[in-house]
Amino acid sequence: MPPPRESFAGALDAAISDAGLTLDRVREHLAARGVSVSRSALVYWRMGRSKPEREASLRAVVELERVLGLSVGALTSLLGPEERRCLRRGSRTPLLERRRLWPSVRPAALDFELPPEDDVRLRSVHDELVVDDDHQERLLRVRVVAEATTDGVTRLPVYYQTEDLTRPPPRFAAVFCCRAGRVRRDAGSGLLVAELCFDRELAAGDVAAVEYELVFPRGLPVLGYHRRLTRPASMYTCHVQFGRTVPRSVERFERRDLAAPRRRVERLRPAGGRGVTVAARNVAAGIIGVEWVW
DSSP states (O other), X not given: OOOOTTSHHHHHHHHHHHHTOOHHHHHHHHHHTTOOOOHHHHHXXXXXXOOOOSHHHHHHHHHHHHHTTOOXXXXXXXXXXXXXXXXXXXXXXXXXXXXXXXXXXXXXXXXXXXXXXXXXXXEEEEEEEEEOTTSOEEEEEEEEEEEESSTTEEEEEEEEEOSOTTSOOOEEEEEESEEEEEEXXXXXXXXXXXXXXXXXXXXXXXEEEEXXXXXXXXXXXXXXXXXXXXXXXXXEEEEEEOOSSOOSEEEEEEESSTTSOOEEEEEEOOOTTSEEEEXXXXXXXXXXXXXXXX
């Protein structure tokens, strides 16, 4: 007997049927929004054998309302009082869908079953880019301090997309305080997607610091660098170290996504060490970076 329509399971079952979507298609739509849910979990929710309880699962229910074309609260209002309190506590992070920052990320998201982006909060992100004497990227060193928002967090997805499609994507040179998991490179789009596996399973509130380095094959002169954030970062810094030649002008900028115009543009002066630094607190999801003219 199907669950009653006024229950969470019944409403979910009816919405999926009305949308004409298979569970696999539902999972694909969720993955494109940065949310990973197993097929078995959807089956159990739909049959009423279990209900979403973890924070990541509750985040998935919010996205399910959007995927299935439901009004806000159509599913979340049918959860129990404890689950609704978890939603109201607001640890849901204002996210940007992965595809708004990496339009070609969908195949990798499906292959890897990438975890939801709000499984972790970004306490700090520090990028250090080395540009050589030929104006080319040589090395990118990244340090991330992340806090788990739910139990059982084991990995952190990382991305890099080159705009120089004449060369292959970069490769990992080293990782620290973690290990590199699966890596996918798409030469057609210049996108690299990889998993960084924490050295332990994180419970909610646990903090981990990881570091990795990317090295680049030779290509065209680089004209800028930016960080794409699917969720906010409490602190972001970026240092670009130039070679013998310093750009004639350097500007910092922000953008909401790839389709949005630049905003908060600020002129930067290279310091005596032939580098420029950007530092910002409470950076919203979106794009922050620097561009320069040789």
